[in-house]
Amino acid sequence: MFKFWFINKELNKILYYMWGIKINRFVILVVAFLIFTLGSSTGTAIEILVQPGESIQAAVNNTSSGDLIIVKPGNYTENIIIGTQNLTVTSESGNPEDTIVAANNPNVNVFNIRANNVTINGFKVRSAQYAEVIGIYLAGCSHCTISNNDLSENYLGLYMSNSKNNTIVDNKMSLNSKYGIQLMHSEGNVLSNNSADSNHHGIVLENNCSNNNLTENMAGSNAGYGIYLINSSSNNLNGNTISKNDMGIYLTNSNLNIILGNNILENIRYGMWISHSNYNRISGNTINESNWGIHMNSSDNSTLSGNILAFNHISGLSMCPACDNNTIFDNYLNNTFNAEVGNRKNTWNTTKKTGINIVGGPSLGGNFWANPGGTGFSQTAPDKDKNGIADIKYNETNFTDFLPLVSVSNPEQQAPSVENSSIYLINSSTDLTNSSTDLTNSSTNLTNFSTDLTDVTAPKTAKVPVTAKSSSNEDNTTEKDGNQ
Numbered sequence: 189m190f191k192f193w194f195i196n197k198e199l200n201k202i203l204y205y206m207w208g209i210k211i212n213r214f215v216i217l218v219v220a221f222l223i224f225t226l227g228s229s230t231g232t233a234i235e236i237l238v239q240p241g242e243s244i245q246a247a248v249n250n251t252s253s254g255d256l257i258i259v260k261p262g263n264y265t266e267n268i269i270i271g272t273q274n275l276t277v278t279s280e281s282g283n284p285e286d287t288i289v290a291a292n293n294p295n296v297n298v299f300n301i302r303a304n305n306v307t308i309n310g311f312k313v314r315s316a317q318y319a320e321v322i323g324i325y326l327a328g329c330s331h332c333t334i335s336n337n338d339l340s341e342n343y344l345g346l347y348m349s350n351s352k353n354n355t356i357v358d359n360k361m362s363l364n365s366k367y368g369i370q371l372m373h374s375e376g377n378v379l380s381n382n383s384a385d386s387n388h389h390g391i392v393l394e395n396n397c398s399n400n401n402l403t404e405n406m407a408g409s410n411a412g413y414g415i416y417l418i419n420s421s422s423n424n425l426n427g428n429t430i431s432k433n434d435m436g437i438y439l440t441n442s443n444l445n446i447i448l449g450n451n452i453l454e455n456i457r458y459g460m461w462i463s464h465s466n467y468n469r470i471s472g473n474t475i476n477e478s479n480w481g482i483h484m485n486s487s488d489n490s491t492l493s494g495n496i497l498a499f500n501h502i503s504g505l506s507m508c509p510a511c512d513n514n515t516i517f518d519n520y521l522n523n524t525f526n527a528e529v530g531n532r533k534n535t536w537n538t539t540k541k542t543g544i545n546i547v548g549g550p551s552l553g554g555n556f557w558a559n560p561g562g563t564g565f566s567q568t569a570p571d572k573d574k575n576g577i578a579d580i581k582y583n584e585t586n587f588t589d590f591l592p593l594v595s596v597s598n599p600e601q602q603a604p605s606v607e608n609s610s611i612y613l614i615n616s617s618t619d620l621t622n623s624s625t626d627l628t629n630s631s632t633n634l635t636n637f638s639t640d641l642t643d644v645t646a647p648k649t650a651k652v653p654v655t656a657k658s659s660s661n662e663d664n665t666t667e668k669d670g671n672q
């Protein structure tokens with residue numbers, strides 16, 4: 189009996205242990221299945237189709253993070269507020285012309301985005317003639333994408349406030365009564381390949397907008413400015429086409445910006461106006477056929493290099509007496525009057541060094557000084573050692589270029605071909621005298637700037653007779669050696 193009881197006791201232990209393992213495994217599997225099932229049911233993105241006659245807002249109200257709303261072609265009259273994260277709202281066709289959203293409430297913007305990671309794609313967005321309705325408004329948003337929309341004929345096409353790291357790409361903003369795009373207190377955003385035409389201003393960055401990238405946008409025929417930066421620093425303007433505005437680019441109280449490789453053509457007053465803005469880099473831009481190419485007002489410590497300033501009707505580059513410590517080198521200037529400078533506190537060449545310059549020569553130094561008649565200093569100055577630097581320095585009122593560039597017989601790159609360009613002065617299709625844009629009526633009264641230079645309210649004429657100041661050019665041997 190003792191032995192039997194002992195054996196049964198051991199068997200009982202073994203059976204209890206084995207069944208315990210099975211029970212525990214069963215419980216774990218059941219719990220895991222429930223978690224997976226519940227997780228799948230709450231986390232799976234759904235697709236909602238909106239037909240004409242239905243409400244986009246009603247669809248938005250029934251979404252969860254990650255959902256997709258597809259809108260059929262048609263006309264939708266409503267104002268849409270989006271508070272769902274990670275939501276995509278797109279037209280089925282991808283064609284803004286056949287999927288139109290027009291405002292229903294005059295006190296609410298057409299699209300109001302108040303969430304992160306939202307995508308709006310493929311809509312024509314209209315204010316329906318309400319006076320101050322914005323097409324798309326992003327407030328406190330990040331990582332949103334606004335693409336392939338027509339945001340025209342609104343108060344503002346797109347307005348972004350306190351938002352960062354958003355992408356605005358391939359949109360059209362025309363005929364808005366205020367601006368095509370406006371950013372306020374926003375940083376790290378990408379604005380690329382948008383068209384902002386025929387607005388009051390094209391693209392505006394205002395009040396502490398920083399680290400934004402504006403690339404390959406078109407800003408044309410705006411009554412005021414193509415691109416306008418106010419109190420906004422450390423932004424990149426790269427590869428934009430800015431034409432036929434009253435001003436091309438206007439910076440005021442904006443520092444440390446990079447303005448690189450833009451085509452700034454046929455603007456009425458100024459290709460670029462830099463006012464009370466310091467430490468900016470302005471390089472590789474083409475600035476042709478404005479009254480003034482670049483004007484700097486009370487702006488210091490900036491670098492202007494590699495720019496083409498040609499056939500501007502009054503001057504290529506002008507600087508007021510309050511501009512100090514700017515460095516200007518390797519620019520191509522071909523205007524009747526190339527430079528108008530208010531003091532001698534700026535530097536007009538870099539240290540001479542080997543490198544391909546703007547006209548294809550083998551040396552970097554100063555600037556290329558041409559005129560449309562082919563008799564400019566750099567077009568006629570001697571260069572006995574064939575190093576692409578003139579043998580004499582170039583003196584003008586209030587500045588000296590100690591290392592002026594000259595043409596070379598076998599350039600290492602093609603020189604700027606402005607003589608045969610379609611923007612040649614005589615063939616210009618823009619009659620500046622007939623422009624209806626009056627800068628003195630603009631929100632910024634430029635006549636109040638203390639430039640001590642040519643009156644900025646000078647007539648908008650394409651053919652202003654300007655007599656170039658006489659040059660006093662001395663032997664440059666000493667200066668060339670001293671700047672090597």
